[in-house]
Amino acid sequence: MKKTGIFYGSTTGTTESVARLIAEKLGVSPADVHDVSKLDAALAESYEALILGTSTWGDGELQDDWYDGIKVLKNANLSGKTIALFGCGDSESYSDTFCDGMGILFEDLKDSGCTFVGAVSDSDYTYASSVAVADGKFVGLALDDVNESDRTDARVSAWTEMLKADLA
Template identity: 85%
Template sequence: MKKTGIFYGSTTGTTESVARLIADKLGVAPADVHEVSKVDVALVESYDALILGTSTWGDGELQDDWYDGLKVLQGAHLSGKVVALFGCGDSESYSDTFCDAMGLLYEGLKDSGCTFVGAVDDSDYTYSASVAAADGKFVGLALDDVNESDRTDDRVSAWAAQLQAELV
């Protein structure tokens, strides 16, 4: 597997917990799991693959730390790197902006030269709209740990297995 760094922004701890669960499932060392508020270009560029996680806040907004984190990533040389995204959201209370922040990360990086992996079929989800979804797929792993916490571990396990094949 490519040298992989996991970067997350977490306000309540949910996205951090998911980042650590993903690291465990993929065999990524704890030292390679980073709060996005503490990253710099050199750290980002030291990895061949990046797994980026955010929660969605307000009316479909990025988690606060990602505003500066996205600028750091946009300033890094990402050409040739592989990027996978995961997002946490609330598909019941915010059905019309479910995991939008994951889509905002995608939009912010789609012209960087990186290759995105880890798209997930959206047919197993209940939501009304998301900028993170198109053509029946999310751009990454969407999670609703508020209303569907019983599905988080299975979804992460399936996604990790998918990524192991895509991160070689």
């Protein structure tokens, strides 16, 4: 498997918990799971694959720690890297900005020379709008641990199984 680092921004702990679950299912060492607030270019560049996770806040905004984290990644050499995204959101209370944070990460990094993997069909979700959707697919794994926590483990399991081929 490619050397994989998982980076998360988490205010309430949900995104961090999901990051650790993803690491467990992929066999990524806990030492390779990082709070994005500690990210620097050398750390990002030390991995062949990056899994990036954020929650969505307010009117479709990134989790606070990602504002600096995305600046670091934009200045890092991501050419040839494999990147997978996951996002946490609330599809009932914030149906019109569901997992927008994940879409912001995608937009900010899409021209960096990396290859995105892990898009997920939106057909199994109920939401009004999301900038994280293109052509009927989320740009990564969308999770609603607020209203659909009973589906989180199965969604993470299916996604990580799909990712294994891209991370081989």
